[in-house]
Amino acid sequence: MHPAPAWKGSSWANPVGKTTTAALLRSEIKKHNDNFLVRQRKGRKDFFDTVEKNPLTAEQVDACICMDDNVMVTYSLFIGILLTDEHGG
Numbered sequence: 001m002h003p004a005p006a007w008k009g010s011s012w013a014n015p016v017g018k019t020t021t022a023a024l025l026r027s028e029i030k031k032h033n034d035n036f037l038v039r040q041r042k043g044r045k046d047f048f049d050t051v052e053k054n055p056l057t058a059e060q061v062d063a064c065i066c067m068d069d070n071v072m073v074t075y076s077l078f079i080g081i082l083l084t085d086e087h088g089g
Contacts, residue, residue: 040065 041061049055
């Protein structure tokens with residue numbers, strides 16, 4: 001058997017530095033998510049400012065963007081309870 005040829009290119013450590021691939025991936029995902037959050041805040045500002053009597057707080061906006069499915073379900077349940085109570089249900 002012949003040994004594997006020697007690699008003359010740069011090693012994996014050169015482009016990523018002293019990190020693991022998992023850490024690099026987490027970092028890239030965080031950057032993507034942070035950029036997405038900024039874009040959604042700007043793009044949906046009119047909605048977040050008018051959906052309630054007062055504009056939503058930054059924390060409420062972040063929760064709506066980051067956990068949209070959970071917020072929709074919770075909000076739907078809340079509205080259902082309010083409507084039921086209003087109409088003597």
